[in-house]
Amino acid sequence: MRRTTRALVAGLFAMLVASQAASAETVKIGFITSLSGPAGVIGKHMQDSVELALEHLGRKVGGLDVEMIYGDDQRKPDVGKQLADEMLKKHKVHFVSGIIWSNVMLAVAPVVTREKVFMIGTNAGPHELAGDQCSEYFFTTSWQNDQTPEAMGKYMTDQNLTDVYVLAPNYAAGKDMIQGFKRYFKGKVVNEVYTKLGQQDYSAEITQIRAANPKAVFVFYPGDMGIQFVKQFAQAGLRDQFPLYSVYTVDEVTLPAVKEAALGNFETRYWSPDLSNEANRRYVSDFRKKFGYTPSFYGAQSYDGIMLIDAAVRAVKGDLANKAGMIAAMRRADYKSTRGPYTYNVNHFPIENFYLLKTVRAADGEFSLQIQKTVFENHRDAYYQKCPMKW
Numbered sequence: 001m002r003r004t005t006r007a008l009v010a011g012l013f014a015m016l017v018a019s020q021a022a023s024a025e026t027v028k029i030g031f032i033t034s035l036s037g038p039a040g041v042i043g044k045h046m047q048d049s050v051e052l053a054l055e056h057l058g059r060k061v062g063g064l065d066v067e068m069i070y071g072d073d074q075r076k077p078d079v080g081k082q083l084a085d086e087m088l089k090k091h092k093v094h095f096v097s098g099i100i101w102s103n104v105m106l107a108v109a110p111v112v113t114r115e116k117v118f119m120i121g122t123n124a125g126p127h128e129l130a131g132d133q134c135s136e137y138f139f140t141t142s143w144q145n146d147q148t149p150e151a152m153g154k155y156m157t158d159q160n161l162t163d164v165y166v167l168a169p170n171y172a173a174g175k176d177m178i179q180g181f182k183r184y185f186k187g188k189v190v191n192e193v194y195t196k197l198g199q200q201d202y203s204a205e206i207t208q209i210r211a212a213n214p215k216a217v218f219v220f221y222p223g224d225m226g227i228q229f230v231k232q233f234a235q236a237g238l239r240d241q242f243p244l245y246s247v248y249t250v251d252e253v254t255l256p257a258v259k260e261a262a263l264g265n266f267e268t269r270y271w272s273p274d275l276s277n278e279a280n281r282r283y284v285s286d287f288r289k290k291f292g293y294t295p296s297f298y299g300a301q302s303y304d305g306i307m308l309i310d311a312a313v314r315a316v317k318g319d320l321a322n323k324a325g326m327i328a329a330m331r332r333a334d335y336k337s338t339r340g341p342y343t344y345n346v347n348h349f350p351i352e353n354f355y356l357l358k359t360v361r362a363a364d365g366e367f368s369l370q371i372q373k374t375v376f377e378n379h380r381d382a383y384y385q386k387c388p389m390k391w
Helices: 002-023 040-056 077-089 102-113 147-158 172-184 203-212 224-235 255-262 278-291 297-315 323-331
Strands: 027-033 064-072 095-098 118-121 138-140 164-169 189-195 216-220 244-247 266-269 350-361 367-379
Touching (some): 027 040, 027 077, 027 297, 040 064, 040 278, 064 077, 077 095, 077 102, 102 172, 147 244, 147 350, 164 203, 172 189, 172 216, 203 224, 224 244, 224 255, 266 367, 278 297
Parallel strands (some): 095 118, 118 138, 164 189, 164 216, 216 244, 244 266
Antiparallel strands (some): 350 367
16 A cells, blocks of 8 residues: 555656646747848848747747747748758757748748648748648648739729739749739739849839730739839839739838839738737737837738747647647637637638738828728638648
C-alpha cells in the first residue's frame, strides 16, 4: 500500500513539474518578410503591425512569453527557404509567419509544413496552397490570390466595361491575379502583358497601351512597382484617357508617394482602414498613434496573424505539443479580426467579404482609400474543392 501511495505521489509530482515546465515554455515565432530594398516599406508595415499586436497582448501569446525572430527574404525564394530552415533548425520555432511574395511562399511553406510546424501566411496566397497542396499546418489571414481580382472583374463587368488592357508582374501572384480577374470579367481583354518582377520603368508598356487604345486598364503592381507604374501612367497623360482599375497597386503603402496620380482610382480589397468594427478601429487608431502613419492591409493581415496564433495557444492552455488542438482552434477563427468575423474554408483560406474602394482627397488634403460598396459577401476561393482535407 505504501509503495502504491509513494508511486502515486511521485506520478502526481512528475505531472505537476511537467505542467509547470510546459506553462513556462516560450512561444517562438519566425516572421519572414522583405525588410530591405524597395519592398522594405511593405515589410515595415508588417513588422510594425506584429509589434502592435504583441503590445496589445501584453507581450504574451496565449499567456506564454514570446520570442520573435524576424528574417529578411530580400524578395528571393532561395533566401526565404534558407531563413525558414534556420528558424526551424536553429531557433526551433513553433510557428513561421509573414511572407509577401507568392514565389517566396511556394518555396517556404512546404519546408515548414513537412516538419509539422505551423505556417501562418499573412499576405501571399498562391493557388497551389489553396488546392492540392493544402496542408493542415498552413493557415492564412489574408486571401487566396485570385479572390481580390475576381471582385474587380465582377465590378467591371457590372459596369459593362470591355476592351480592357491588363498588366501584371511575371511571377506566381501576377498570373493568379490575372486568372482571377478573367474568371469574373466577361468583357473583351485587348492584351495581357506580364512584366519583370521589380520592374521600375514602364515607358514601353505605356506606349503600347496608348497604341492599343483600350476602354480601360487593369493592373496588379504591388509596392514599389505600383508607385512607378501609377506615376508614369499619370505623367504620360493616360489617367484621364484610360480609366485605371487595380488590385494591390494603390494602397496605404503607395498612396504617400503617388498622391494625385491615384485620385479617383478604383481598387477591390477585403479590408480598409475605414472598415468599422471594434478590432479594426483599435488597430488603426493605435497604429497611427504609435508609428505616425496609416496602416495597410499588409499590416492588418500581420496583426491578425499574431491574434490567430494567440487564440490557438490560448485554446490549448499553452500546451504547444497539442497541435491537433491548435488546428481545431484556428479553424474556428475565434478571435477579433480587423476585417470583422469570418470563417475558414476547408483549405484554411478565409471566406470573407470584398469591397470596392476609391482614392479620395479628404478636407485636410490627405489622400485615402474609402469603401464604396460590397462586391462579394462571404466569397470562397476557386480552388478549395481540389484540397483533400475534410473537416
